[in-house]
Amino acid sequence: MPDAAGQAYAAQAPAPLGQFVPVEGSVPTTPHLAPTPPSPLSVPPEYFTPEPEAAGDGSDVPAQQTADADQDPAAVPAGGLPEQAEAAPDTRQGADSAPDATPDAGQQPAATVPAPRDGDRPTAGPAGAAPAPVDAVEDGSPFPSAPATTDPDEPMHAPHPAGPTDPAHQSGQQPAPAVLIEDGPEDLTDLTDLTAPAAPADADGGPEPLPLTTDTVDPAVPADAAAATDANATDVNAPADTTDAPDVPGKPVVPGAADAAAASATDAAAPDTAEAEAETETEAEDAASVANAAVAAGALREAGEEPAANTPEQAAQAEQAAAQAEQAAQAEPPAPDSLAADPDEAEPLPADGSVEPLADGSVEPPAPGYADAEREAVLRVMRERRDIRNGFRGDPIPHEVLLRVLEAAHTAPSVGHSQPWDFVVIKSAETRRTMHELAQRQREAYAKSLPKGRAKQFKELKIEAILDTPVNIVVTADPTRGGRHTLGRHTQPQMAPYSSALAVENLWLAARAEGLGVGWVSFFDEREMVRALGLPEHLEVVAYLCVGYVDEFPEEPELMQAGWSKRRPLSWVVHEETYGRRALPGEDPHDLLAETVSNIRPLDAKALGEAWERQKRMTKPAGALGMLEIISAQLSGLSRMCPPPIPEPAAVAIFAGDHGVHAQGVTSWPQEVTGQMVANFLGGGAVCNAFANQVGAEVCVIDVGVAGELPATPGLLPRKIRPGTADMTTGPALTREEVKAAIEVGIETARDLVAAGNKALLTGEMGIANTTASAALISVYTDTDPVEVTGRGTGINDEMHARKVEVVRRALDLHQPDPADPVGVLAAIGGLEHAAMVGLLLGGASLRTPVILDGVSAGAAALVARAIAPEVLAACIAGHRSAEPGHVAALNKLGLRPLVDLDLRLGEGTGALLALPVVQSAARAMHEVATFDSAGVTEK
Incomplete structure (x- = not known):
């Protein structure tokens, strides 16, 4: 092949295997991909000069010559395109006028190509002219890309120059024969079963190719008849059935009788037998890797096949040749036959002849999975x-x-x-x-x-x-x-x-x-x-x-x-790329906070109504149980059933974190007490442990931001976002990202505890100086002056209390937090335990599980949670009223009535634990108290 052709083709970007790359003026077909013994063709020296060193430089790429628009139509031998079965309907206008192709004395007859339609581009130079240098294949052209290298010993054939394609020369012009290049027998595959026409070319493909016309092979015709038909390609005065073929430019036409190509190719120029056997062995070794690549590389075939027969004698000779080819194929089948015989190696290819490469670039099909059953x-x-x-x-x-x-x-x-x-x-x-x-x-x-x-x-x-x-x-x-x-x-x-x-x-x-x-x-x-x-x-x-x-x-x-316990949904446990980036396959990552809020719903009206009706029929005066009746109705609406489940077992979640504002002298307790009290909780020696043992609740301690390191201990959940907040009087206490992370800790804690079988959640917290942050949050959401909502916390004196009020005021003046931005408020003046409690409330509400609130810090968190999702209050029950003035303001703003009022100001979830039996009693009454009808008691 001339160096110019190899260099020009190698210069272009390689096309993916298994995709046809259009070339001007030709439409590849698939019959030449049928299993065929290696058949080298002798080519005159003026068309091809062998160069043994060209194996690795891309010189094996087929060279389809291009020419100017005034050139004569090319004639293609029947052996070169043995099964060009479906021609474009537009070619019928030239079918009646073109003369029969008459072979010259030393040359095989060929089926001619009709004149192009208006706008079609010519493809070849004048008859008998020397071949022009091969141009680089244009993007979108219909020829497939060839393998990067080939065996230098394999025969390669350059095309004969074709006649002009000018419509004026269509009638009476004797076209010169043209030959397509043989890439090598290793690129063969059996496409016998592919009978559907190819899909149309992409809209953005290259120049519209010239459709070729040969006899159409009816897919229903037996193999022998198909072989005879393919071996006897006629001129453009074809039978009427050729007019039924659709115009499919830029893609291969798949007629479906590919075995005929093997028959017609057998009697072509005889190759050296030993060389053919050696090449067949090579094919067998490489067959698995080229099964799909054959479609891409095999669009250019050698043209040394049996000439078209236009007489009965020639037809009989072709039939005899087909029979001999079948016998030869059975005696020495080429490698592609083994591919076609193995369904795992030769999968049926798409009707358009294209093969999409896999993601890893290979053309091997993946290992099969199981059948559906x-x-x-x-x-x-x-x-x-x-x-x-x-x-x-x-x-x-x-x-x-x-x-x-x-x-x-x-x-x-x-x-x-x-x-x-x-x-x-x-x-x-x-x-x-x-x-x-x-x-x-x-x-x-x-x-x-x-x-x-x-x-x-x-x-x-x-x-x-x-x-x-x-x-x-x-x-x-x-x-x-x-x-x-x-x-x-x-x-x-x-x-x-x-x-x-x-x-x-x-x-x-x-x-x-x-x-x-x-x-x-x-x-x-x-x-x-x-x-x-x-x-x-x-x-x-x-x-x-x-x-x-x-x-x-x-x-x-x-x-x-x-x-x-309960089953955890899959969406809770699947993360994409990094932990916390939750996304199921095929879905976009979802925000845990947004997902949780979207699942919060109001109380169920039907169950709520049933609860009120049952309260009226219970053997007691209407309203005699006071707040318990309200609580029992709330539990019914939350659970969507009446009577509601008894909230047992229950767990108190104690979130622990330190505060940078401690440096402002707002408490007399040292900061390390936070970590020490966490250890006390885990050891069972705190007040919350005693109350939890009394009411049968589980104590769960979550380190969300303790300044010191805590040893791994049963009952401790290490979820530290950072070691304490920053001083809110000098800058933001947290970043927005840290706030969201802490909220997610609370949501996940709610999920874990509910999935473990708990039917009620209780809030608890531990953090020296957290009442200062609580007062600041309550001041923002109740629009109250800090002096009215800032309490004495752990028992500070008047001087320290005045300093505490001033610290809250300075922080609010510095940040000017916007109540409409709850995450921003928490970032400016909140604590890590506050943010985590917000998440616990939201998570419990989304799971329709009651959450019993503790003291002032829980009240502050509830205000923020309501700003995020107002319907969160449907799951909230005020366990008690703290002695902290800010708690009273928070409960009033929330519209919640506390169940216990004992001037508690300890935190740790102690007030919520005391309220738990009251809540359980309200639900138990709905289950166990008889109605007037069932007890036979007369109503008034």
Whole structure:
């Protein structure tokens, strides 16, 4: 190939594999992509000069010559485009006038190309002229890109120069033959099944190509007839069926009888047999990687195929050639046949002949997934897996069933393929009785550790079925298995039990598929179990499983049915790129605060009305329970049911944080007391602990901004946004981002506690100097002078109180906070615990869970929360009225009536804890008090 052609083509940007790149004046077709033995064609020297060193420089790219607009129409041999089956309707106007193509003495006859329509661009130089240098292929041209390199030993063929395409020369002009280039036999593929015409070219493609016209092969015609038809391409005086082909410029026409190309190509110029066999072996090695690329690179084929037959004798010869080609193909099938025979290697291609490359640039199809029914079966067994405690049967488990379950467990993934698990199968009644006794002792110890409300709930649960099941399986983890250098455990030695847990999951799913229930028992002292079972001391017990047939698999997990916990939505736990950027696949990231606010709704009117009606029918005078009747109606409207659920169990969330304003001398307590009191809460020695034990509530402490570092302790949630706020008298206490982060901590705390089964939330806080920030917030939202809402907090004297009032006033004068911007208000003068309590209120309201407010700091947070979402008050109950003057102002502004008024000013959630039994009593009355009708009591 001339150097100019290779350089010009290499200069352009390479087209993606599998996409046709249009070239002026030609429409590629797909029949030449049919499996064909390698057939090198002898080309006169004036068209091609071989250059062995051109293998890697792109010189193998087919060169389609271009010319001026006054050139004669090109004639294309039938062998070069054997199945140009569907021609443009516009070409019919020249079909009646063009003469039959008559082959010269030493040249093969060719089917001619009709004159272009008005505006079509010519493609070739005058007949007999020397080939012009090949221009770079224009963007949008219909030829595909060729592979970057090719074997220098492969034959390459330059096209014969074509005649002019001027319509004036259409009639009576003898067109010269033209030949398309053979890229190489490795780019072949079987497109026999592709019968649909190609899609139209893109609107922004290159110049409109010249449509070619040959005989149309009816897709319904048998393969033999199709072969004969393709081997006998006629001139433009074609049968009428060619006029039915649509005009599809710029894309390949796919006629669908590609096997005929193999037949017609067999009798072309005979190649060297040894060379053909060697090239066929090369094709077989590269077949998998070029199956789809063949469509892109194979649009340019060699033209040394059987000439068109316009006589019965020639037609008979073509049929004989087709039969010989079939025999040859069966005796020595080329590599593309194997691709077509393997459905995994040769997937059906799009009708337009294009193949989109994968994201990683490869053309291999991805590994297939399961069929719909199989996939649904896999997902179903995951959805319907249950932790079973009740309903086991005594039916024995067949050995083959148990073996399948254990095999599934043994195929689990493991870090470094260490397979650290062992399975101890226990059937002995004596051993199971021993294990049952161990579990009972641990159950009793756990029950004593629970808050009263939880302990009562736990007492009603069945936690194990050791004696009820015929088989128990102990799953262990051996942390030494695999040796010291086990892959993946160098920095994470806990991967051994993690891997064994995956084996448990496999076992569980396989058991569900077999109709076996499984219950995981974790009420064991591990070392005690190891000794009781006689296990090696170095083993870790991962799971004790009770396995057996069951009466039924419940629709919901048993713990959900018992109200012990709730299922967390998927949207809560999926993060995009970074933690906290929540987004499900295919969705935009959503703001946690905005999502929470959007889920807050007013009280349910129907349930509210039912509650008021029931209050009237209860065996008591109307209104006799005072505030309890209001609370019970509120609980009904919030839960959307009457009578409402009793708010038990409950949890108090104590948010702890320090304040930079402490430096202004607003309290006599040192700042480190905040961290010390947090430790006291966790140790169970604070007032809030005593009250929580009394009413049966759980104490949950959240470090959202303690200045000092707190050690990891059970019951402490480390959620520190920053170590205390800045001094609000010298600048903003927080940034807006920190405020939002603290609000999200509160929302997530509400979600966690409610998902754990709590039916009421209580606010609590701890932070030296937080009443100063509370007074500032209340002053903003009640439009009250700081002196009226600033209290004595921890018992300060008059001098310090006056300083505290002045500090609040200075902060407000500095920031001039806008009540319409609640996040901005918190950033200017708020505390981290205030922002977190705002989130707790919003989160509880969005989950339709009652939130009992504590003292002045909770009141300040409620004012901010109402500014964000006014309907949040539907979930709020004022637990008590603090001695702080600001709290009274806040409650009045909120319109909330406190349940307890004992001049408390401690915080920690103490007032809310005292109010909890009152709220529970209001709901219990709705459940247990009879109506006049049911009790047979006469109404007045």
